[in-house]
Amino acid sequence: MSLDARISDLDRIPPKHDARWTLGITRDAHLPDPVDRTGRTVEHDTRETIFDEGDRARSIYLILEGAVMLSKLLPDGRRQIIELLGPGDVFGMTMTGTHDVNAETLRPTRVVAYDRKAVDASPALQIMIAERMKTQICALHDHAVLLGRKSARERVATFLMRLIPGRGGMGCIGASRGRQDCATVAVPLTRQEIADYLGLTLETVSRAFSQLKREGMLSYGKHDEVTIANVCGLCHLTGSH
Amino acid sequence: MSLDARISDLDRIPPKHDARWTLGITRDAHLPDPVDRTGRTVEHDTRETIFDEGDRARSIYLILEGAVMLSKLLPDGRRQIIELLGPGDVFGMTMTGTHDVNAETLRPTRVVAYDRKAVDASPALQIMIAERMKTQICALHDHAVLLGRKSARERVATFLMRLIPGRGGMGCIGASRGRQDCATVAVPLTRQEIADYLGLTLETVSRAFSQLKREGMLSYGKHDEVTIANVCGLCHLTGSH
DNA sequence: CGGCTAGTTGAAGACACTCAACGAGCGTGG
DNA sequence: CCACGCTCGTTGAGTGTCTTCAACTAGCCG
Numbered sequence: 298m299s300l301d302a303r304i305s306d307l308d309r310i311p312p313k314h315d316a317r318w319t320l321g322i323t324r325d326a327h328l329p330d331p332v333d334r335t336g337r338t339v340e341h342d343t344r345e346t347i348f349d350e351g352d353r354a355r356s357i358y359l360i361l362e363g364a365v366m367l368s369k370l371l372p373d374g375r376r377q378i379i380e381l382l383g384p385g386d387v388f389g390m391t392m393t394g395t396h397d398v399n400a401e402t403l404r405p406t407r408v409v410a411y412d413r414k415a416v417d418a419s420p421a422l423q424i425m426i427a428e429r430m431k432t433q434i435c436a437l438h439d440h441a442v443l444l445g446r447k448s449a450r451e452r453v454a455t456f457l458m459r460l461i462p463g464r465g466g467m468g469c470i471g472a473s474r475g476r477q478d479c480a481t482v483a484v485p486l487t488r489q490e491i492a493d494y495l496g497l498t499l500e501t502v503s504r505a506f507s508q509l510k511r512e513g514m515l516s517y518g519k520h521d522e523v524t525i526a527n528v529c530g531l532c533h534l535t536g537s538h
Numbered sequence: 539m540s541l542d543a544r545i546s547d548l549d550r551i552p553p554k555h556d557a558r559w560t561l562g563i564t565r566d567a568h569l570p571d572p573v574d575r576t577g578r579t580v581e582h583d584t585r586e587t588i589f590d591e592g593d594r595a596r597s598i599y600l601i602l603e604g605a606v607m608l609s610k611l612l613p614d615g616r617r618q619i620i621e622l623l624g625p626g627d628v629f630g631m632t633m634t635g636t637h638d639v640n641a642e643t644l645r646p647t648r649v650v651a652y653d654r655k656a657v658d659a660s661p662a663l664q665i666m667i668a669e670r671m672k673t674q675i676c677a678l679h680d681h682a683v684l685l686g687r688k689s690a691r692e693r694v695a696t697f698l699m700r701l702i703p704g705r706g707g708m709g710c711i712g713a714s715r716g717r718q719d720c721a722t723v724a725v726p727l728t729r730q731e732i733a734d735y736l737g738l739t740l741e742t743v744s745r746a747f748s749q750l751k752r753e754g755m756l757s758y759g760k761h762d763e764v765t766i767a768n769v770c771g772l773c774h775l776t777g778s779h
Numbered sequence: 780c781g782g783c784t785a786g787t788t789g790a791a792g793a794c795a796c797t798c799a800a801c802g803a804g805c806g807t808g809g
Numbered sequence: 810c811c812a813c814g815c816t817c818g819t820t821g822a823g824t825g826t827c828t829t830c831a832a833c834t835a836g837c838c839g
Binding site: 728729730740741744745747748 | 816
């Protein structure tokens with residue numbers, strides 16, 4: 298499946314509930330229009346820290362392009378990756394004045410940083426942020442089910458499904474008739490990061506990938522690309538359907 | 539520890555990050571003031587369903603008194619309890635028009651149901667809801683760490699700490715000097731519900747309670763009451779500090 | 780080529796789950 | 810009043826999944 302095919306997939310997105318960080322392609326349709334220019338645009342390279350847990354919260358951030366992961370650490374070093382965010386998502390909201398998570402980029406990323414005071418003064422920004430918070434809460438609910446109740450295999454299958462635009466969600470478009478039900482996605486995370494996202498160890502993640510590969514469900518492409526041979530089949534392995 | 543002692547504990551709450559559903563005592567200081575009367579007040583008995591996953595979302599709900607749990611089911615019956623909510627908390631927000639979780643009361647509960655249209659027309663309500671969403675997102679972040687990275691023992695310890703007002707959070711007041719560092723809490727959940735909240739089985743939860751009891755960390759009182767003998771000690775068992 | 784990082788795979792062990800039996804508490808009905 | 814049934818909780822024994830520890834490979838860059 299070519300890159301073009303993937304981009305045209307993106308064009309017919311049913312939006313809302315997709316993973317937005319998948320390919321890091323800006324979906325302007327979902328960005329607040331016009332993007333409020335009271336904020337500063339900031340560029341970050343891959344794997345740069347935007348803020349750490351405990352930092353004083355100065356701004357709220359809107360992703361224009363790229364991908365950001367939010368994580369938390371326990372004192373002994375255990376890490377949980379909480380959320381993966383993409384264009385249109387916001388982060389950095391807090392009630393306490395300090396950030397409750399670490400925010401780090403997964404790829405080159407542009408964000409708009411809005412001063413908290415500017416947000417307080419802008420009903421339009423507040424509404425935009427409130428809308429995004431609703432979808433994030435929904436995503437966190439789903440992730441709680443994954444972390445609390447799914448097997449390793451189901452977690453990995455769910456993770457992969459989240460990378461495929463328009464599939465697996467409530468607005469799943471289903472397999473295109475008469476065509477192979479396959480998809481190619483970029484996985485810009487290491488095994489360790491996937492493990493920390495899914496509440497597993499990197500070895501368990503690796504074994505789950507290997508097993509799916511052995512079964513012909515997926516194959517590896519160049520770099521960090523993975524081709525899923527049977528999207529509907531994978532979807533059934535998630536435990537959600 | 540008497541009931542009076544517990545209520546006076548409640549009076550010196552540092553708010554914000556406490557479990558708000560602990561004892562079901564309304565903390566008026568945290569309710570929107572005045573409570574917007576565009577909403578209908580509805581009373582529910584213990585363990586009544588307010589809405590189910592998939593239901594059309596008509597209203598957004600504010601808890602005046604009582605406790606509500608949000609849960610999700612997988613097709614094969616596995617359940618994850620996502621959030622436990624109390625007075626001042628809101629629920630029922632969604633981007634999709636349908637609820638993504640089940641909402642059920644844990645005790646006799648009064649809620650205000652705001653029509654979604656009424657919310658859209660009321661900036662004051664929207665701001666109140668946005669504020670509550672921020673603290674819920676923070677709680678969901680913490681819960682993701684629990685579900686993804688903590689041992690059974692740590693999960694149960696964390697659960698119990700969440701029931702103790704003013705302790706364990708970032709604004710922990712510490713043990714009162716010169717006094718026993720104990721606390722009595724009501725646990726209005728069955729072992730199965732606690733298990734579904736913590737991502738465990740009911741047997742594992744029961745064993746963790748039994749072990750803590752054997753070690754003298756807690757003892758059972760009447761009905762659903764549990765006395766923690768050493769709050770700071772329990773806090774160290776959570777893995778978070 | 781050597782050193783580094785990321786990923787894979789194997790073997791052994793731990794922790795939580797499953798299955799099962801039993802007991803406590805609390806209504807109902809004889 | 811006590812027997813009965815029901816739910817909820819506890820405890821034990823055995824199992825399984827995931828983790829831990831370790832060795833080894835592939836790719837990348839100096």
